[in-house]
Amino acid sequence: MSQDPVLLRRLLRAKDKMDAASHEEWPVERLARVSHVSEAHFARAFKEAFGAPPHRYLLTRRIERAKALLRDTELSITEIAFQTGWSSLGTFGRTFRDVTGESPGALRDREKTALHALEQVPHCFVSAAYRPDLKSAVSEKRRQEAVPRVGPRKKREAP
Structure with missing residues (x-):
């Protein structure tokens, strides 16, 4: 539409x-x-x-910014959490891990070791590649991970 x-x-x-x-x-x-x-x-x-709903869009932007700060600065993880809009370090760490699959510290360590290989790639491509994929809400992902699936899920018929 x-x-x-x-x-x-x-x-x-x-x-x-x-x-x-x-x-x-x-x-x-x-x-x-x-x-x-x-x-x-x-x-x-x-x-x-x-x-994406506004909240999920904003979450994507915050995660993108946090990833850039982790990669490009020496700021502490706590400073990055507060600069990117979280009021709690625990919430930042949990949400970051839920969205990216790794903790902020692990991402920083991995990025530092791989940084030299990315110097040849234009920044716009690097940013697009690191954009988090938030097709479903973080709480939905947590529920899906918590409940192991036994078989294929059946679709409900529309009334």
């Missing part, structure tokens, strides 16, 4: 605000105000336009 260009510009305004200040809190209410639409309409339209 194609969206109205005026609405898309409004959604892009909110997306740009999140990109510029991903360390800040961005509840749907605030994003809807930036876009001049209702909260429910904003949430639906944002997901339709960008393929």
Whole structure:
């Protein structure tokens, strides 16, 4: 379904605000105000336009920024957690591990050893390659990992 260009510009305004200040809190209410639409309409339209709900998009941006800081700076993991918008080191570490599959410290160690090989690759390609894949919510991933699957999942018939 194609969206109205005026609405898309409004959604892009909110997306740009999140990109510029991903360390800040961005509840749907605030994003809807930036876009001049209702909260429910904003949430639906944002997901339709960008393929992910606003919270998941923001989480992606925060993880991308944290990965870059881990790779490119000597800041402590605690400083990186707070600079990228988490209020708790534990939440940052758990979420980071859930999304990337490794702890912030392990990623930093691995990146430091592989850094010399990436110097020949344009930065835009490296950034795209390191973008986290958040097709499902972190809490959904945790549930899926906690429950071992025995066989294929059956699809429910629509009524």
